[in-house]
Amino acid sequence: xxxxxxxxxxxxxxxxxxxxxxxxxxxxxxxxxxxxxxxxxxxxxxxxxxxxxxxxxxxxxxxxxxxxxxxxxxxxxxxxxxxxxxxxxxxxxxxxxxxxxxxxxxxxxxxxxxxxxxxxxxxxxxxxxxxxxxxxxxxxxxxxxxxxxxxxxxxxxxxxxxxxxxxxxxxxxxxxxxxxxxxxxxxxxxxxxxxxxxxxxxxxxxxxxxxxxxxxxxxxxxxxxxxxxxxxxxxxxxxxxxxxxxxxxxxxxxxxxxxxxxxxxxxxxxxxxxxxxxxxxxxxxxxxxxxxxxxxxxxxxxxxxxxxxxxxxxxxxxxxxxxxxxxxxxxxxxxxxxxxxxxxxxxxxxxxxxxxxxxxxxxxxxxxxxxxxxxxxxxxxxxxxxxxxxxxxxxxxxxxxxxxxxxxxxxxxxxxxxxxxxxxxxxxxxxxxxxxxxxxxxxxxxxxxxxxxxxxxxxx
Amino acid sequence: xxxxxxxxxxxxxxxxxxxxxxxxxxxxxxxxxxxxxxxxxxxxxxxxxxxxxxxxxxxxxxxxxxxxxxxxxxxxxxxxxxxxxxxxxxxxxxxxxxxxxxxxxxxxxxxxxxxxxxxxxxxxxxxxxxxxxxxxxxxxxxxxxxxxxxxxxxxxxx
Numbered sequence: 001x002x003x004x005x006x007x008x009x010x011x012x013x014x015x016x017x018x019x020x021x022x023x024x025x026x027x028x029x030x031x032x033x034x035x036x037x038x039x040x041x042x043x044x045x046x047x048x049x050x051x052x053x054x055x056x057x058x059x060x061x062x063x064x065x066x067x068x069x070x071x072x073x074x075x076x077x078x079x080x081x082x083x084x085x086x087x088x089x090x091x092x093x094x095x096x097x098x099x100x101x102x103x104x105x106x107x108x109x110x111x112x113x114x115x116x117x118x119x120x121x122x123x124x125x126x127x128x129x130x131x132x133x134x135x136x137x138x139x140x141x142x143x144x145x146x147x148x149x150x151x152x153x154x155x156x157x158x159x160x161x162x163x164x165x166x167x168x169x170x171x172x173x174x175x176x177x178x179x180x181x182x183x184x185x186x187x188x189x190x191x192x193x194x195x196x197x198x199x200x201x202x203x204x205x206x207x208x209x210x211x212x213x214x215x216x217x218x219x220x221x222x223x224x225x226x227x228x229x230x231x232x233x234x235x236x237x238x239x240x241x242x243x244x245x246x247x248x249x250x251x252x253x254x255x256x257x258x259x260x261x262x263x264x265x266x267x268x269x270x271x272x273x274x275x276x277x278x279x280x281x282x283x284x285x286x287x288x289x290x291x292x293x294x295x296x297x298x299x300x301x302x303x304x305x306x307x308x309x310x311x312x313x314x315x316x317x318x319x320x321x322x323x324x325x326x327x328x329x330x331x332x333x334x335x336x337x338x339x340x341x342x343x344x345x346x347x348x349x350x351x352x353x354x355x356x357x358x359x360x361x362x363x364x365x366x367x368x369x370x371x372x373x374x375x376x377x378x379x380x381x382x383x384x385x386x387x388x389x390x391x392x393x394x395x396x397x398x399x400x401x402x403x404x405x406x407x408x409x410x411x412x413x414x415x416x417x418x419x420x421x422x423x424x425x426x427x428x429x430x431x432x433x434x435x436x437x438x439x440x441x442x443x444x445x446x447x448x449x450x451x452x453x454x455x456x457x458x459x460x
Numbered sequence: 461x462x463x464x465x466x467x468x469x470x471x472x473x474x475x476x477x478x479x480x481x482x483x484x485x486x487x488x489x490x491x492x493x494x495x496x497x498x499x500x501x502x503x504x505x506x507x508x509x510x511x512x513x514x515x516x517x518x519x520x521x522x523x524x525x526x527x528x529x530x531x532x533x534x535x536x537x538x539x540x541x542x543x544x545x546x547x548x549x550x551x552x553x554x555x556x557x558x559x560x561x562x563x564x565x566x567x568x569x570x571x572x573x574x575x576x577x578x579x580x581x582x583x584x585x586x587x588x589x590x591x592x593x594x595x596x597x598x599x600x601x602x603x604x605x606x607x608x609x610x611x612x613x614x615x616x617x618x
Contacts, residue, residue, distance in 0.1 A: 020487070023487045026483070027480070027483055027484060027487065030476070030479065030480045030483060031480060033476060034473075034476055034477060034480055037473060037476060038473070041469060041470075041473055044466070044469065045466065081487055082484045082487055082488055085480075085484070086484060089480055133583070133596060135582070135583030136583065138583050139583070139585065198565075201553070319470065319471065319474065320470065320474070322466055322467070322469070322470035323470070323473065325466070347473075347474065347477070348474070350474045350477075350478075351473075351474055351477055354474070354477040354478055354480075354481050355477075357481050358480070358481060358484070361481070361484050361485070361488070364488075365488070368488075374580075375582065375583065377583065440597075
C-alpha cells in the first residue's frame, strides 16, 4: 500500500480505462427487474394478485434509476459501472420488503421510504455536481472533523435531541426527525482520510519503538486520538454501541492502511477488547446486549426479538418461504434493524447470501478504486468509505444472525430510515467521484496531426 | 394460484438475484484475471511506440533533460529528468523545496509518460497555471512551456 501511495504513476498506465456505461445500463435493468419483481411477488405471494399500484411504484423506481444513470453518464463518465446497479438492487429489494411488512401491519413506511429514496437521489446528484474533484474535499479536512463532532453532539442538546427506543441519537426539527450520526460518519471518514494523508509519514516513521511496536509521537497522534475520544464519549452518552464500533473500526483500519503498520491492528484490537470489557462491567445496557447474545432463552420476554429473528431464519431455510408468504412481521422492528432476518425468512439462505455478496461487491469496488486511484487522499477516502460500509453491514447482519452481540445500526439501503439512506447515497456519490477520477485515462499522448503540418523542423 | 407456480416463481426470483450477482462479477472479471493486453487501445499505442522506437536513440531527439525554475525565490534551481516523478511544493518530501508562501506543501507533480511530460496539480490551494489557465487534469507540457505554481515558474529545458 505504501509503495502504491508514494509512486502511483507506474500503476496508472497498466490500467486500461474504459467507460463501461453500457454495462452499467445492463446491470441497472437487472437491478430494476429485481426491485420491481420483488414488489410484484409480494402481492402475488400475499394476495395472489399483482399489486394495483405496481405501475406507480415501479415507474418511480425506474425514473429514479434512470436519473442516476444519466447524471453519472454526464458528470462522471468513467465511474465504476457496478456500484450504482448494486445499490439500486438493494434499495429496490429493501423497498419491496418494507412494503410487504406494511401490508402485514397496516403502516405506510414504504411510501415514506420511497420519498426518502427520491430525496437521497436528489442529494446524490447534487453531490456529484458539486464535488467535481474529490481532492477539493481535502481542503475541508478540519472543517469536516468539526462538523462531524458537532453532528454527533446535536442529539444531546436539550430540546433538540429526542430519546427513541433507548438511544439518544435523534434530533427533531419541526415534524422531521433525523439521525445526525449517519452524516457524521461521512464527515469523519473525510476527516480521517485528509488528516492521515498529511501525517502518515510522521505516524509511521517518527517515534519510539516499544515491544516491537512503533509508537508514534504524541503530537502526531493527539488530534486524532482526541477526535476519537470525543466521538466515543458522545456515543457512550447516547448509548449507541453500533456507531461506536463503526467509528473505532474505521479509525483503526484507516490508520493501518495509511501507515502500513500491522501493529496498529494489534493495538486497536487490544484497545477494543479492553474498552468492550470495561463497557460490559460499567454499563447495564451493554450487559443486556451480551446476555441476549449468549443466553437469549434465559429471559424470553426481553430477548424475544433475537429469538424471533433466529426462528425467522430457520423458518426460511435454504430457499425461503417466498416473498409475502412468511411471517417476518412477528419480529419487532422487522422493517429496520431486523430486515436482514425478514429477507432471510422470505428469500432463504440463497437470497440472503446473494444480498451479502452484493454488499461484498460494492466494498470490493471501493477498495479497487483505492488501488487504482492516483492521489493518496482519494485512496484513503475510498478505503474509508468502503470500510465504513463493510463494518456497518458486518455489525448489523452479524448482530441479527447472533454472530456478535446485537447493536443498533441500519442495514445500508435495505432498512427503513431516511437519514441512513441519504448518508449512504452521499457515500456512493463520493465513491463514484473518486472512481471516475481514478479510472479516467491520462490525456491523449499522440501529438495531433496539426503539429506535424505546422512544424518548421521535421522531428521524426 | 397453485403451490407449484408460486414455488417456481420463488426459485425464479432467487435465480434472478444470482443472475445479477454473476453479471456484476462478469463485468468486473477483468479486475480478477487482468486486462486483455491486445485490446484496441494498447495495440494502437504499441504500434506508435514501435514505429517511434525504430530509431536507435533511446530518447527522442529534442526531449527535455531538465526541469528549471526560471522565476521565484528558487530561480535557477534545476532537477535532471530521469523518468521518475518530480514533486514541487513546500513540504519535506518535495523534489524541489520551494520557499514560496503561495505554494502548497505538495503542490504539483511532473510525471513522465514515454517521452512526454505531464504536470498535474495535487489539489493545491492557489492552483497550478499554464498561461492564464488553471489546470484541473494532468496536462502535457513541452519544452519552454511555463508552468506557474505560486510565484514560481517552472519549465522543461533541453
